[in-house]
Amino acid sequence: MLKLVGVSKTFFPGTANERRALRQVALELAEGDFATVIGSNGAGKSTLLNVIAGSLATDGGAIMIDGRDVTKLPANRRAGLLARVFQDPQAGTAPHLTIEQNMSIALTRGRRRGLGPGVGRRRRAEFREQLAVLGLGLENRLKTRVGMLSGGQRQALSLLMASFTRPKLLLLDEHTAALDPARAELVTALTEKVVADSQLTALMVTHNMAQALRVGNRLVMMHEGEIILELCADQKRRTTVADLMDRFTSVKGQMADRSLLS
């Protein structure tokens, strides 16, 4: 479903501030794969998602989604294939539009938008049904402006907006990091539910190793722009947080040695 070949991204190339955020990253997700992504700050996780979504252009390599080469496609034209939820609960919704209007924009993601009504009776019924899945009572607040919702509610809504249209690929970038633990838990549970229900292919960045091991069927660890560890479902089940920490420290050591030598 998703295939990355030799994807690189360097910020400020050729200057003193040069940052190689992605180095020859290769990654393949089969349909229905749910991979968690971990790595220290600055490892390139967000850059990876931004490159896949098209909000950043790659310097080299190719990106395929559902068999289509999207490497050169601008972000808004990839939206028909993928949907994303950002870390910032404010980022995924339009605060001055109502819940149903936000849902309408999500529903028409990647389609041509004409002069038909944004929210008609049929759509409203569908939105109500979808919102009920969240169990937050939002289905009774269709005409509430999203800016009036709490961070947790907004993030749950963003998640629903990203998923109910069944995109080929769902990208989640630390989407629970800005929430308090209880709400983070709720949104994580919702994430697992919607991904399972709609059998989505998903890539979820998290800073919580336990969560990364618990959720999804694959795990990817990044460090300094490289994927340094990939676990399949079986391996994942047998791995503990301590194992991950060990792996991380040893790889870090190796990489430090390598850079000393070179």
Next chain:
Amino acid sequence: MQNAIEQGLIFALLALGVFLTYRILNFADLTVDSSFTTGGGTAAILIYNGADPYLATAAGCAAGALAGLITGLLHTKLRIDPLLASILTMLALYSVNLRIMGGPNVGLNLRDGQPVETIFLPLKQAKLMASWQAVGILAAVALALTVVIVWFLATNFGLAAQATGDNPQMAVAGGISTDFTKIVTLMISNGLVGLSGAVYAQFQGFADVGMGIGLILVGLASVIVGNAILGTRYMALAVLGVVVGSVVYRLVLYYAIYWEIAAAGDMRLISAVLVVIALVISQSERLRGWAARISPFRSATIPEPLTAPELRAEPAEGPTPADPTPADPAPARPALVRPAPADPDQGEEG
């Protein structure tokens, strides 16, 4: 007074255009000052040369839309900042407007001793200018356009345009070509401004190359006053408020002069002060809360900034780790504090 209301209703078309850019797109578009004249000048020169006044008015609208297209292209294709892109168009159009009119002004009262046929000629001949009948006709036009705009904003495309101004990051992630929504909305906006200019030129009986100078302030003041009166909670009321605001603005102006509180030349200053006060209120949470409390409409009466994180019912939850992702920063508001270049020699709009 009817005359003031008539003017208010004609300038309401301009204010509706300003509403679309300033409130919906969150785009500080100063093209207005010249696209008004482009619309007025185009219609005037066509009418002067014998064209059908309604077709000429439509041409004025189209000319305004073209001006909006230029600003849109400068901003989206050449990545020029909104304010600067619109100032460039505005300044360049001054020369274009002179070319269109073939001189600094075009008279529309008499030609070869015959009255020129404008859309107002029937009213003039029936001695119905500055009458309630004329007010009624103009009000019907303004209300019809209000209905069209409210409808437009609720369409799929209209929602996309709203999202473009409200949260561009979300809009792009939702597959919206924000370049396209901006260009189209700028064209509609300046089309309305051009239409306003075309009608106003016929109303006052001439087009003048300076007729649009400072009108961005009039438009902003109308939007801000109108939204303060009718609120922004419901889109229909917000748009209607713009028309109301434009009429209120003209009436205030009329009575200020009538009661000799202010001279006609003071209005620019008063408009600018009014806009500054409204902007300060809309940017200060405390003042906004205070204004909302004393207002009869309670919630959301005072226009709030388009990106208002403080709208959230709960405080930010938990720590938000800093993330250097470019996609993260909240959409910036255009700086609108810089007023359009004022020309002290110009009387208040003719």
